[in-house]
Amino acid sequence: MPHSLITIDDVLKNIRVPLDAKKEALVRVAYEMAGKAHRGQKRKSGEEYIQHPLHTALNLAKIGLGARTITAGILHDVPEDTEITLKQIEEKFGKEIAELVDGVTKLGHIRLRGTKEEIYLENLRKMFLAMAQDVRVVLIKLADRLHNMETLDALPENKRRRIALETMEIFAPIANRLGIGEIKARLEDLAFKYLEPKNYELVTKLCKEQYEQRKKQINKVVSELKQELQKEGITVIDTFGRTKHLWSLFQKLKRHDMDINKIYDLAGIRIIVPQLANCYETLGIVHKKYRPLVGRIKDYISLPKPNGYQSIHTTIFGPEGKFLEVQIRTKKMDDEAEFGIAAHWIYTEKKSRIRDFFFRRKGTQSPEVEKEITWIKQLREWQNELGKNDREFMEGLKIDFFKNHIFAFTPLGDIIDLPEESTPIDFAYRVHSEIGDRALSAKVNGRIVPLDYKVKNGEVIEIVTSKEHKNPSRDWLRFVKTSAAKSHIKKFMKREGMI
Numbered sequence: 443m444p445h446s447l448i449t450i451d452d453v454l455k456n457i458r459v460p461l462d463a464k465k466e467a468l469v470r471v472a473y474e475m476a477g478k479a480h481r482g483q484k485r486k487s488g489e490e491y492i493q494h495p496l497h498t499a500l501n502l503a504k505i506g507l508g509a510r511t512i513t514a515g516i517l518h519d520v521p522e523d524t525e526i527t528l529k530q531i532e533e534k535f536g537k538e539i540a541e542l543v544d545g546v547t548k549l550g551h552i553r554l555r556g557t558k559e560e561i562y563l564e565n566l567r568k569m570f571l572a573m574a575q576d577v578r579v580v581l582i583k584l585a586d587r588l589h590n591m592e593t594l595d596a597l598p599e600n601k602r603r604r605i606a607l608e609t610m611e612i613f614a615p616i617a618n619r620l621g622i623g624e625i626k627a628r629l630e631d632l633a634f635k636y637l638e639p640k641n642y643e644l645v646t647k648l649c650k651e652q653y654e655q656r657k658k659q660i661n662k663v664v665s666e667l668k669q670e671l672q673k674e675g676i677t678v679i680d681t682f683g684r685t686k687h688l689w690s691l692f693q694k695l696k697r698h699d700m701d702i703n704k705i706y707d708l709a710g711i712r713i714i715v716p717q718l719a720n721c722y723e724t725l726g727i728v729h730k731k732y733r734p735l736v737g738r739i740k741d742y743i744s745l746p747k748p749n750g751y752q753s754i755h756t757t758i759f760g761p762e763g764k765f766l767e768v769q770i771r772t773k774k775m776d777d778e779a780e781f782g783i784a785a786h787w788i789y790t791e792k793k794s795r796i797r798d799f800f801f802r803r804k805g806t807q808s809p810e811v812e813k814e815i816t817w818i819k820q821l822r823e824w825q826n827e828l829g830k831n832d833r834e835f836m837e838g839l840k841i842d843f844f845k846n847h848i849f850a851f852t853p854l855g856d857i858i859d860l861p862e863e864s865t866p867i868d869f870a871y872r873v874h875s876e877i878g879d880r881a882l883s884a885k886v887n888g889r890i891v892p893l894d895y896k897v898k899n900g901e902v903i904e905i906v907t908s909k910e911h912k913n914p915s916r917d918w919l920r921f922v923k924t925s926a927a928k929s930h931i932k933k934f935m936k937r938e939g940m941i
């Protein structure tokens with residue numbers, strides 16, 4: 443409902459973890475302040491301006507964020523566009539919220555002069571720096587951008603294109619890297635509409651037709667599977683039919699001669715079960731009932747996607763010989779696919795009640811969440827080390843952040859994520875700088891490999907280290923991939939007077 447008028451109650455209703463009275467009051471006070479401040483202002487679409495911060499807040503609520511982020515979301519355009527200053531916001535709401543608002547305001551100051559490439563890099567750099575300080579700033583920016591995309595029709599053609607392009611090149615990849623699948627897909631589909639209107643129409647039509655054709659089939663499979671699973675004593679939390687998002691379908695169509703019959707995951711079913719073990723049991727039951735398509739079984743539970751996505755996928759021959767993709771996952775995995783990194787703040791904003799829901803272990807922060815935010819910590823470190831050299835900083839980030847990632851394991855089974863083409867030295871430095879500095883040789887799946895070996899997904903890597911001395915070598919700089927490894931090696935050589 444992109445153009446629907448909403449109220450603060452709609453925002454409050456959509457907050458995933460119920461707020462206590464104090465927090466609800468905070469959100470309402472922010473709404474009153476923003477409402478007054480923006481009074482008389484209109485959006486290009488003709489709506490009252492306050493609709494925009496309200497929608498931004500609603501988007502934040504939907505991905506699971508709590509009172510403080512939502513409050514900042516409501517206030518995000520206040521210092522920039524009204525009489526009320528940041529200082530007044532700080533006096534009323536405290537430093538944390540004021541800093542969030544300020545971060546979003548600063549992200550808005552986009553340099554407009556220069557080449558396309560320069561503007562792009564400048565934008566990207568700003569997003570990264572904001573992220574390194576507080577990811578919530580970027581989440582607010584994404585929620586803000588989503589509503590701007592939903593109301594893009596109100597802008598003139600040339601602006602629409604520029605904003606859509608920026609969304610596709612910067613905002614959607616960042617949402618993806620943060621694991622917020624829902625926002626990523628919506629941003630892409632909206633940008634698609636403005637960047638390639640003809641293809642957008644074509645794909646929308648195709649998708650609708652196909653789904654209409656398969657609706658009956660999907661419902662049949664869902665009810666059959668539900669029965670089977672019940673018989674086997676597996677509780678089904680949820681099942682639903684799904685279709686692919688438009689932009690990702692279009693990308694796939696282009697790779698397959700625009701032939702819709704070659705797309706196996708166009709329509710599918712998602713099954714949500716309580717426990718991890720149930721996922722594999724369910725897979726067995728699905729395959730007993732329907733023949734699976736060879737080579738289409740993917741276990742993203744054992745080997746998660748780079749952004750943390752976990753699920754089992756399989757493609758089956760459904761009724762009438764049509765393919766259907768079946769996705770199987772737990773509630774926790776499903777929520778993480780939807781919320782991504784936002785799950786981390788649900789945890790900090792409402793520790794006790796939400797912990798059991800999102801995290802398997804009680805009392806400690808789950809290692810997965812630790813992992814999810816590791817790269818943000820890394821971002822902060824690189825920023826400190828390389829911050830002065832813009833070009834180097836950007837190049838490093840572009841490789842580490844957007845390049846396809848692979849997962850490797852330590853001998854103890856910890857997952858380490860790395861950009862593609864990383865070497866055992868990159869792996870060593872990612873585990874710990876001491877291990878990198880002391881690395882002598884490496885074993886992959888038990889066999890000795892050269893240090894410039896290109897690590898592949900799922901490999902177990904063991905680094906043999908020297909107890910006596912550190913020995914990074916200038917040679918390593920020729921093949922390491924990650925900027926963290928590069929900067930550690932250079933730091934060591936500088937210290938030793940080697941450069």
Ligand code: MN
Binds near residue numbers: 494518519586
């Ligand atoms: Mn805004």
